[in-house]
Amino acid sequence: MQFNIDLNRLQKSYRIIQAEIHPDKFVSASQIEKNQSLIKSTEVNDAYQTLKNPIKRARYLIKINLNSEENNSTLPPSFLMQQMEWEEHLESILEQKSELEKFRLLIDGEYKKNLSSLERVCDKDKNWDGALGILNEIQFIDKLNDKIIQQINLIETK
């Protein structure tokens, strides 16, 4: 399996499978079939989410290739510095919507940059330890992005 996948095809396969096994197809069926349909349909949703989301997909790929769930790699000091800088910046603009929007674009750029390195390291270099390092960074970036969005939502609902 590769990191770079055909998302269109993934969606089509997902829909074909759900059309077959979704609990809606078993409303008048026996209890065992209902149970099985619930279990399978849940599994398929989980698989689809894992493959659709690039971060989850990378985590899964690394897990099966490194054959372990352990994550001992530490972030390089330069990224830690960057992390602190970003956190401080967010703190200073919490109430400013336009600044938050601007910051979000910047973080989104970082996210995309990391995503393409992840693709290179996974599909070309097959360097799973390297991939793990990038994964840790991109997870932080993703969480930061969520925080920014949450803050924007908060301002809007006030």
Added chain:
Amino acid sequence: MALLQISEPGKSTMPHEHRLAVGIDLGTTNSLIASVVSGEVSILEQGNEEHLLPSVVHYSSSNPIVGSEAKNLQIEDPKNTISSVKRLIGKNLSDIDTKFYSLDLKDDDGVIGIQTDQGIKNPIEVSSDILKKLKETAEESLGNELYGAVITVPAYFDDAQRQATKDSAKLAGINVLRLINEPTAAAVAYGLDQNKEGNFVIFDLGGGTFDVSILNLSKGIFEVQATHGDANLGGDDYDQVVFEWLCKSNKINVADSKIKQKLFALSREIKEALTNKDSIKINEAIDEKINIQCELSQQEFEKITKELTKKTISSTLHALRDAELSVSQIQGVVMVGGSTRMPCIQNAVKEFFKQPLLNNLNPDEVVALGAAQQANILAGNTNDNLLLLDVIPLSLGIETMGEIVERIIPRNSTLPVSLGQEFTTYKDGQTAMIIHVVQGERDLVKDCRSLAKFTLKGIPPLVAGAAKILVTFQVDADGLLSVSAKEQSTGIQSKIEVKPSYGLSDEKIKKMLEDSFNLANEDKESRALSEVKIEGSQLLEMIKNAINEDSDLLKEKELNLLQETLGKLKKSLESSDRNHIEELTKQLNENSQSFAAKRMDRSIHKALTGKSINSLEL
């Protein structure tokens, strides 16, 4: 000569019969029921050629009065006349704003109790009386017994509100085929009607609730991308603002509940009149002392309700962001719910999406129509290929140290969904723990909605941190949560239905059901026996067919075991020994679990390889 009916392998052996299935829109202000009759979907009339049944129940004599007649008694007898009960369902007293009600509300064992001349009524009973009335309407006008119903709920309803809605249907004796979200039902009505494709926004502002859902429609598949809303925002709130404006501009201080009712009714009339007028003059005597004289313009109305409209737009923005879509990627905006008739809402939404709105179907009826189409499909009356993939509207989490919420299932996850989380003990020899499940997006427990606390007992006494308890949270296709727990080292399994902390217990529901049927003991027994027999023979048929089709999936030993249990069950079905039939049915169920799983895998495989010939064209 009667023709011999031979069913297709794997399908039911019963001859095809049309099952009476309906869609019910159980609304805050009005309820509707619809059905597909000879291929055409339509709203069933409530007598007097009315489509809408006011969601109002009056309790002053032993038989509750439901609908228009009850609504007419609202001003005269407000204490015994319950309206907008949907705002109360699945909640407790501290959750609600009593200013909306001229009712005598109290706490009744964790749920809200409404004191009437007929005793204390809880919201589940009141909803159930509305549902019973709708069921009667359907059975009378269609001349058949109801097989089942799809009931719609606001997408933003939480687990407790969904569970309470399902309980009220149970109490009304309705088989719930599925709870579906109102905006999704509306999308079905539009999508099926017009064969639409692409990303659609459903903007649903009802009497008491607001939902916005974003769906991707493609060849019969309706995949909800994100949903947002406010379970306490609707037309009623606009009435409330007009009411406050009336009081303020006429310097009235209302204490009397009859006058309050009259002013509320007047406020609603004013709001509705402004739908197609630029301005309205009010000159009305409320009683001997109070005479209202003023004028409200569309512009002024828009101004005083601005904050409410703004809330709907920010919810919409929120949903778009969750769906990772921008305004330009939206192919259509569907307006649903009577309150979307307000020009200020129409304008605000049009301006936000920069495109004309889809409102050619009646906004009051579209939800019930969609629900009826889905009910018809779920009941197996049609071969229409349609699949609704809906999401959980609010994140589920559990309380951890320091009253912080640990998120378990994020909002907008496609249903059904489940997640396991491992817990451990923090004291030596600890044998029990409490898990507190909450729903909401905030980080602190107090800011989220508490769904249930449940105790996990029977943990083997080990040193702190040694026990590993896997707790699984499963949300089914109705959006309802169940929780199960397993101690990993000993495999002790406890299945706990998560009942909302303030909902009704299973026993109470059962008792209410029994009271409502009022059956004699022998009736109960014969009813129970026939239920067990039906279940047993259905399972028998299903397994027999399954063996005919897929016996190659079984090892000889497994096949023999199944055949043997089948034989025993078949024989027991001829007897009247309820416990024996029940026991054997349970046994057959257990023995065929893995067979059922293998068959499901085979059908997935078949579907994928079958379609791959056409390069996965859907």
